[in-house]
Amino acid sequence: MKLTRRASWFLTAFGVWSWCIWITFVKNLWADASGLAFHNGQPTAYFWVHLLLAITSFLLGTAVGVLGLRGLRALRTEVRRA
Numbered sequence: 001m002k003l004t005r006r007a008s009w010f011l012t013a014f015g016v017w018s019w020c021i022w023i024t025f026v027k028n029l030w031a032d033a034s035g036l037a038f039h040n041g042q043p044t045a046y047f048w049v050h051l052l053l054a055i056t057s058f059l060l061g062t063a064v065g066v067l068g069l070r071g072l073r074a075l076r077t078e079v080r081r082a
Helices: 005-030 045-081
Strands: none
Touching: 005 045
16 A cells, blocks of 8 residues: 555654653643542552553554654655656
8 A cells, every 4th residue: 555645744743643642641640639540649440541541542653653654764765766
């Protein structure tokens, strides 16, 4: 499958955006003082569920970003051959 330059850049940007958003979320989750994430110093179910969501999003964002980078690299190689 061949990706267009636009699609490749979109996938790469989405991967970077995903990391930026979820890193911020995990920092905020870790520093939560409202009692949702931690109760008496112990992580709650809310914490574990949201941490799992963040890890899944990191993995998916990485996979999507890698696809975008591979598409850009393939396009660059194609231009060099021409």
